[in-house]
Amino acid sequence: MLLGLAAAVAAGGCVVNEGEPIDLGGQEVLLTILHSADIHSRLLPYDMQVGAVDRRLGLQQDNSPFGGAARLAYLVRRERGRSGRVLHIDCGDPFQGAPIFNFFEGQVEFRVLSEIGVDVMVVGNHEFDRGGPNLARQLDDWARFPALAANYLFEPSAYSQNDLARLVRPYVVFNVQGLRVGVIGLGDTSSMFSIFETGNRLGITPLNAETVAQQWVDFLRPQVDLIILATHQGLSGDERIIRNTEGIDVVMGGHLHIVLDPPKVLYDCQNAELRAERGCTPRPVILSHSGAFLKYLGRLDLVLRRNPSDPRNGFEVVSHDYTLFPVDATVPEDPAVKYLLEPYEIRMEQVVNLDRLIGYAPNTVRRFGSTGGDSALGNLVADSMWLRAGIETDFALTNTTGIRSDLNPGPVTVEELFNVFPFDNTITTMFLSGLEVRELFDYVARRTASRGCSSQAQIAGAQVVLNCRGCERTGGLPCAESIRIGSGENLREIVDDGSYELATNNYLAQGGSGYVMLRRNTTQQDSGIPQRDAVIDRIRGGGPCVEPRACDDDGDCGENQVCACSGRWRWNDTSGLCQDDGACAGPGRCVLASCVEEVADLYLERVIRPDEDAEPVACDLRNHAGLECAEVACVDGRIGAAEDARIRAYLP
Known part of the structure; x- marks a missing residue:
């Protein structure tokens, strides 16, 4: 570990805004920290269903769409103007989660963060989704802020990582109008360790977060007034670091998409061995998480005062206040960031029609199961792979x-x-023996148990029971109690010497997320078929939400249905209203009323010009939407988008 610290010291941190020293003794000092994390490429506003937690935090469905970097920029610049001393800290994972990353590999995210004026960013895990060299290139070309990860040791043998060793620093010191603020960054380690049992293909060795944090605190403490730990470790990781270290004042975190409003206040130096070794006394540490997907911007206001009885610790936080700003349609867009994004939007539309209608979902299709087992969306995805x-x-x-x-x-x-x-x-296929299938699902059981007994795999062509407590067969570790392969009348318990063909994704096949039993398989065949395309094909192969039924008017249709036909809705120039004839002059089809309304709204957003009267256009689009809804595929249980207990996870 000392070697790791020595190497990092050689690489060095940096000092930002260094100027003439200012005597702050004997006065209270105010510092504002703006906090973002886990943007996941949601640079453009998007729609979502607002759940109970987000409603409590301030998001309202009527204020859709949500997110958007231009809105974030407006809020950041407004809040900077309201305060004297301000730092904006981003806690990692700006990449991966929207098409703009798939097309531009992180260029846009770093350009936007630089334009917004982020002061420092922690390296997360999805920054490596296009490999270390891509991260180095994007940082070098576009990032006008330091990137931190004190707990990453770059291996000299990995020649392609030399740029990262130069670009990613352990810490940065800001001189904020005389207040010396040290920010130490800790990157994600769980994903690093999950790729392979020892080392990883990135040429990075993740170091113990608590040990590294304490070493850098000790290094910086005599040089700064305040120490902020910025992490991509997740809530439990942050809590563990606070308990087992001393000298940190504030922790800003990310990774698990959690919002803490208000922030937690925990005490450091909770380890008896640490207290005995260092003679420390527990101090309060503020812990803040501000969520994900640009749904919120966090603002933490600190009141600081020098503690003359403990000069080693510089300033102490004597009080704090927290504000969480929803990022929604009520927030204006910053023109500079909006202008920056426009050519990228145009380029994406030229390459692929992102607005193309694939299907219609009458209800939310959830990615997590209601009982911790299989989920509606997971079953759709797994079926799409299995039946492709x-x-x-x-x-x-x-x-x-x-x-x-x-x-x-x-x-x-x-x-x-x-x-x-x-x-x-x-999609990658391979053959597994019955013993290997059992090893596979035992591992799924262990991952599931570590995530609150919520299944960490989605399957098709099988039924499994996952015991999150443990079995005698596995020495008390979580296990798969029952594994059956097949479907319907052909569902059979596996036999150890049997042979079974598996379809999975190439990430898991290469050992991602700890699936080492798949990585060592020598029968792998990568089909080259994108998992996303398989899902699109599965949806498009389904039937409409309403069984085909001819109609003359709405009375011929069921509840929440309308009779759709060409020319039913006509714009009346005299009255200035969209006239609904209520009946069809020609053949009509029964469709969901909500489908007509929402598909028409979708098309209206895409075709209307700012200077055009929207109502006549909207009226005509209702006719087009009605005909679309008569044919477009329905995303429901008929194509597998429903829970069916193929996975049962339980804690005895």
């Missing part, structure tokens, strides 16, 4: 964390499927 022409294996398995959001009710477009499935994973 040219694949058609015995069973399929994909990781739950690879599905990044629910499928919202309403029109399902290519863009939304990029948001739900941002990773460009392909």
